[in-house]
Structures are given as C-alpha cells and as structure tokens.
Amino acid sequence: MTISKNLLKYSRVVLKLSGESLTNVNNFSNIDSSALFFLSKEIKKIIDLNVELCIVIGAGNLFRGRQLQKIGINRVVADHIGMLSTIINGLAINNFISQMDIKTSLMSSIPLNGICEIYNWNHAINLLSKKTVVIFSAGIGNPFFTTDSAACLRAIEIKADIVLKGTQVDGVYTSDPKKNIDAVLYSQLSYQEVLEKELKVMDLSAFILARDYNIPIRVFNINKTGALKRIVKGVDEGTLIN
Numbered sequence: 001m002t003i004s005k006n007l008l009k010y011s012r013v014v015l016k017l018s019g020e021s022l023t024n025v026n027n028f029s030n031i032d033s034s035a036l037f038f039l040s041k042e043i044k045k046i047i048d049l050n051v052e053l054c055i056v057i058g059a060g061n062l063f064r065g066r067q068l069q070k071i072g073i074n075r076v077v078a079d080h081i082g083m084l085s086t087i088i089n090g091l092a093i094n095n096f097i098s099q100m101d102i103k104t105s106l107m108s109s110i111p112l113n114g115i116c117e118i119y120n121w122n123h124a125i126n127l128l129s130k131k132t133v134v135i136f137s138a139g140i141g142n143p144f145f146t147t148d149s150a151a152c153l154r155a156i157e158i159k160a161d162i163v164l165k166g167t168q169v170d171g172v173y174t175s176d177p178k179k180n181i182d183a184v185l186y187s188q189l190s191y192q193e194v195l196e197k198e199l200k201v202m203d204l205s206a207f208i209l210a211r212d213y214n215i216p217i218r219v220f221n222i223n224k225t226g227a228l229k230r231i232v233k234g235v236d237e238g239t240l241i242n
C-alpha cells in the first residue's frame, strides 16, 4: 500500500550509507548478505511510502584513499581505488534493492561502460519521479574528496529535502559514545554549534557545503529497524543539524 506524499516530512531524500553498513563484524565479511538484505528491507519501507530516494554509497569496508596512502600508494591513485570500491558496493546494494521489486539505477561519476550509468543530473531527477531508486557511486569523481561531499553535493543538485547520514551509532554525541559511557546524544544542533564544538558529523568540506546551501542533515542509526521510515514521517530520530 502506498500513502500520499503530503503525509511525509521528507519526500525526496539522499541517504548516505558508509561502506561499513554493508559489513558484518561477526563473520568478518566486507560485503555481507544479511546486512544488504536488512538495508534493502529498510529502503523498501520508504519506497512504499512514495519517498524519492537517492543513495550515496561509501567504501570504508573495502578501501579508503587515506589508508592506502599510508602503505605507500600515491594519494591520487589511492583515491581512485577508493572511488572504484564505491562502485563495487553500489553494484551489491543495487542488486539487493532490485530483488525487492524496486526499480533502481546505479550511476557512477566515473564512466564504466556496460556496468553502470554515467552520472547525469537530469536523468537522475527524471528517474526519481518514476519511483526509481538512484544510487550514486564513485563519489564526486575527484580525488581528495569523500562520499560525504558527494552526498551533500548531489542533495543540492537534485534539490533533496535532507541528507540522511546512516551511521553505526544513534546520532551526534557530546563525545565518542564507543569510548565514553557519559556521552550525551544531541537531538538538534545548528551548523554553527557543530563547528564551534568541533563535533564529528562529516568531513568539513562536505559539512560547509551543506551549511552554505542550507541542506539539513540528520545523523541516525541505520541498524535500528524502522528508523528510516520514522524519519521520513517526521519522527525525531537521531540528531538533526539545520
């Protein structure tokens, strides 16, 4: 059953998924079928509500440029490897979502003929109106950036209502909740507060882009069943930065 868009708080969203969200720490797999299945089910819940969804996929589960640089690979080449890794993740998530009877399109900022479409702003917007989930891979296509920047940039381009950053914790805390049991979760922050308190929301260039173009960001726990659906319906889940 589908519901009308006017019952939604957000009807066009960019979901940023880190590479980590595709993994399973218990069986040491970089790309895990149960993680992909869980994400696909969460995504189906909001597609059934008629939400227009773009996904920006990361690659921390495979390769990050910064880490490869540490083992002696030239940074530009290292970032190329990182970007290509996001396409690998994109292929995996694209395939799982399409198995849920959802139309999908995998776009890449780096042309890869026969494997995915090349990123095209106009085409992406057209696909969204046809209930197709558009997955953006290869970041913005340039080294020295991250997929957080891609999420904010694409959100501005396609005029999304919000960037939803799915993480492994419940939102933005006063300090790292994995290291400090006294860490307190913020429910709302301004862009300025994030900068003043030096809170880790996303990398700085991505964050400044969101701030300058007034794109709200919601950081939430992607592993919580139903969280994505609650957010698009307007429930206060995680931390809102606006």
Ligand code: UDP
Residues within 6 Å of the ligand: 017, 018, 019, 020, 057, 058, 059, 060, 061, 063, 064, 065, 066, 078, 079, 080, 081, 082, 083, 086, 138, 139, 140, 141, 142, 143, 144, 145, 146, 147, 148, 149, 150
């Ligand atoms: N990357 C890049 N340009 C971009 C996006 C990503 O060079 O526009 C590279 C960079 O090396 C990065 C890697 O791809 O470390 C994977 O992206 P990211 O670190 O954002 O993945 P996540 O942490 O979200 O899993």
